[in-house]
Amino acid sequence: MSDELGDIYDEHILDHFETPYHKGSCPGATCSHCDRNPICGDQITLQLRLDGDRVQEAFFDGKGCAISQAAASILCEHVEGKSLAELNSLQAKDMLKLLQVPLTPSRQKCGLLGFKVLKTILYSLDKPNPASGSPSPVPGSAVPS
């Protein structure tokens, strides 16, 4: 399977896919967001427990391909203990680097779904929504939960 296209299904990805880090519900989550890729239907919900401006715990849930699910697991592992300022400066290329595998443009959408959800949470924390405090489970809405 290893050829010039690169092996994106390496042990790192498959381990995270098969045995994900913090998959499920985050006890005492302070914010969450859910989004899906309308093209392929992959779905990720990200829940964070913040203490001040630092992420204490990060959990994800979702369904989809190995890349989208493993990337969300890797993301959760990475963001714990980080400050919001550190996460604000996290860029897509950093996320792709964390995956350690070369992704084609079409698969980058899978690898970046969880990252996109994280960024939406960060934006909504940055610009508090007047409606915040009324949590909504609707995909596409980022609200404190």
Added chain:
Amino acid sequence: MPLNVLTSFPVDQIRQDFPILQSRLAGDRPLVYLDTAATSQKPRVVIAKLVEALEQYNSNVHRGIHQLGDRMTTEMESAREKVQRFLGASEPEEIVFTSGTTMSLNLVAYGYGRKVLRPGDEILLNEMEHHANIVPWQMAAQATGAVLKFLPLTQEGRLDLSRLDEFLTRRTRILAVTAMSNVLGTINPIAELARRAHDVGATVVVDAAQSVPHLPCNVVAEGVDFLAFSGHKLYGPTGIGVLYGRRELLEMMDPFLGGGHMIREVFRERATWADPPAKFEAGTAAFVEAVGLGTAVDYVRQLGLESIAAYEHQLLEYGMQVLSQITGLRIYGPDADHKGAILSFTVDGVHPHDLSDLLDREGVAVRAGHHCTMPLHDLWQLTATARASFAFYNTFEEIDVLGEAIRKARRVFRLPV
């Protein structure tokens, strides 16, 4: 290749007609193209016809009083007649050139649906329809107060005809149905549906995008009122499609787009419409592509749809045999006797996108996703499926490659094969 499959179909010779099938992918792997339901490959004669039109007589149709304009107009109108004969339509004026199936169905929903639908009228759909045969009807229903109904499907993915009387009633104004599901491959009994629809006074709109390239079609014998298909799925160019409509229906319909060519007279405040098909062909037509479509129709007719259908059925049966031997693989849709050469499936433990990516590494092109049928995937609680779709240029050996590539994908995911 299975020993029990004997075919006289000259597939090796036919493959020579398709330049792309000679190409090599990364790793010097031959292309195994199993995505014809998304778009078909093009024979050399179609490509050559496009080049000929562009190099020798490119000129706007129905406009120029000069030699080039005359030639292009003649070529395009000849293509219209080829399509007319191909569909068994009574006259060429019943063939409207559009940009594709989606445009054709929108044209019917807008020009006919919005004209005839009244509040409370029913549009009968079903959950195997492509979004292109659902969303335009949702829009028409919203605009008119009509109501959408869905004929239930059976467990194996056929229309539940035992419940047709319950859903197809005097309230039904339009029955919109696919002739062949783009996911399940299900072949629907169009002639019977048309007869039953006409018995209650409903009009039948057929999405024939998947059926026209693979099964013989006769709109008059089957009693179809409207039928839509795309050139690019019929081994022709993109950007060109067809709406067949019975003449009296096209005549009473409103135009969809206003502009040049669709008018008889234009005054400052109003205009009158040209006769069909011009009434529905506003603006400059995709005339080069229309000419190419005519050649594609010639090509398919020369091979013969009966022979094509028989050979593709052998591919389907062999494909089902090969895939059904793979651990954890599930095929969706009815048995081979009730479907076209389309196999949608899932493999336990390997998401369809990962599967498609891994198959691509073996040179096998399939499609993964919801295939523009979210209601069907919701009904069966699937987020996505992988789809292998076959054409007369595919071989039994390619199906073996598919089977082996799926096994390899399971091994990559550390699953037993």
